[in-house]
Amino acid sequence: MEFLGQARSFLILIGVMILIHELGHYWAARWFDVHVESFSFGFGPRLFGFKWGETDFKISLIPFGGYVKMTGELPGEDISTDPRSFLNKPRWQRLIIAAAGPAMNVALAVALLTGVFMVRYPKVASQNEPAVVGHVAPDTPAAAAGIREGDRIVRLEDKANPTWEDVTIREIAAANSPLPLIVERNGQTERVVVTPKLDERTNLGFAGWSDQHETLVAGVSPGMGAEAAGLKKGDVIVAVNGIALRSTQKLHELVRASGGQPLEVLYSRNGERNKVAVTPKFSRDDTPEGRWMIGVALDPRVVYVKLGLGEALAESIKQNARSGTLIYQFLQGIVERRMSPKSLEGPIRIAKLADEAAKDGVVTFISLMAMVSLNLAIFNLLPIPILDGGMILMLLIEMIMQRDLSLRVKETVFKFGFVFLMALVAFVLFNDITKSTGG
Numbered sequence: 001m002e003f004l005g006q007a008r009s010f011l012i013l014i015g016v017m018i019l020i021h022e023l024g025h026y027w028a029a030r031w032f033d034v035h036v037e038s039f040s041f042g043f044g045p046r047l048f049g050f051k052w053g054e055t056d057f058k059i060s061l062i063p064f065g066g067y068v069k070m071t072g073e074l075p076g077e078d079i080s081t082d083p084r085s086f087l088n089k090p091r092w093q094r095l096i097i098a099a100a101g102p103a104m105n106v107a108l109a110v111a112l113l114t115g116v117f118m119v120r121y122p123k124v125a126s127q128n129e130p131a132v133v134g135h136v137a138p139d140t141p142a143a144a145a146g147i148r149e150g151d152r153i154v155r156l157e158d159k160a161n162p163t164w165e166d167v168t169i170r171e172i173a174a175a176n177s178p179l180p181l182i183v184e185r186n187g188q189t190e191r192v193v194v195t196p197k198l199d200e201r202t203n204l205g206f207a208g209w210s211d212q213h214e215t216l217v218a219g220v221s222p223g224m225g226a227e228a229a230g231l232k233k234g235d236v237i238v239a240v241n242g243i244a245l246r247s248t249q250k251l252h253e254l255v256r257a258s259g260g261q262p263l264e265v266l267y268s269r270n271g272e273r274n275k276v277a278v279t280p281k282f283s284r285d286d287t288p289e290g291r292w293m294i295g296v297a298l299d300p301r302v303v304y305v306k307l308g309l310g311e312a313l314a315e316s317i318k319q320n321a322r323s324g325t326l327i328y329q330f331l332q333g334i335v336e337r338r339m340s341p342k343s344l345e346g347p348i349r350i351a352k353l354a355d356e357a358a359k360d361g362v363v364t365f366i367s368l369m370a371m372v373s374l375n376l377a378i379f380n381l382l383p384i385p386i387l388d389g390g391m392i393l394m395l396l397i398e399m400i401m402q403r404d405l406s407l408r409v410k411e412t413v414f415k416f417g418f419v420f421l422m423a424l425v426a427f428v429l430f431n432d433i434t435k436s437t438g439g
Contacts, residue, residue, distance in 0.1 A: 024104030134247030140208020224295020385417025
């Protein structure tokens, strides 16, 4: 049953992506009066379909993609006498047709996130605040670089006064790459270079720092030390054992290191400060090895609001632009061998994510759909032969040369692209299977 649920969610998710992508090519081709022979959802043998006008709309056996077949599109086809052939159209028209598919996926990503943000926009309390370091974990790149709690990052590479969101986005894409910073400490500025390491668990860059924020109690677990000491929902934990708290991570660190000894907790309630002794208890509820806990749930510092159409559209464009930049930085890191290609997700992993998102609700599923749509657009724009980006690159080269590339060159490039794409598909499938089996 789990497999069927994953398959259903995957087909809905990827089906929308394929339909929108191929409709972009189809509509652009029709606009420039190119003869479209077939519009296929999937590859391989035709299962069923219908004829509409001159185009065969069909469902094919292998559902991992789709295509629009235009007359004269493939190298070697005889198109010399057909004015509606793809290759008999001006290069600028062919370039628009090739780019229309990815453009539709970008438009879909923006439209979907706009709709989501009009219903539920996650607003982080410290999203637009200065990037102040609230915690530095020991034995991490940030600690090795000399970053301290309370440091304010006033410049991140070429960006002045970044937010913590800017810092995080850059950190996770900068594995094994020096990240130059300027921090302000006690009124003085200092140049620092942090080199995030590759986290083997997430395959992302990790520096070992976190932002400064209040440690707000969102709930208290019955029978634990926090309840016995009188802590309540809404309390703000200010300090532990005389050490000021700048982040929830610092609280976790101090509790873990307590060894079960009572902790002196300074907290604020309704503007008044009080001290209590809280005794941690050892628990194995959430980790096999167990850990010391005081029994407080901490507020995620995220509030959900509804945005108007204009604001939602602007925020959607902003977030898609950031996500697109991050995807490009990931790919650059993989090419430069700073980041692991294991971070690439294939159809098996996407099916699991789609099923989990579907169970979580419509908003989560649509958000995932927007992310996948943007990823699909960027992947198709890569300058790899057989993909849209490869076709666009060849058309740009021909426009610069002011002549067509030879048929032999085009056929060689096409074959190379097909082999590369099949090898990539095999890799991501193997990668998915390895992740699923824990290998």
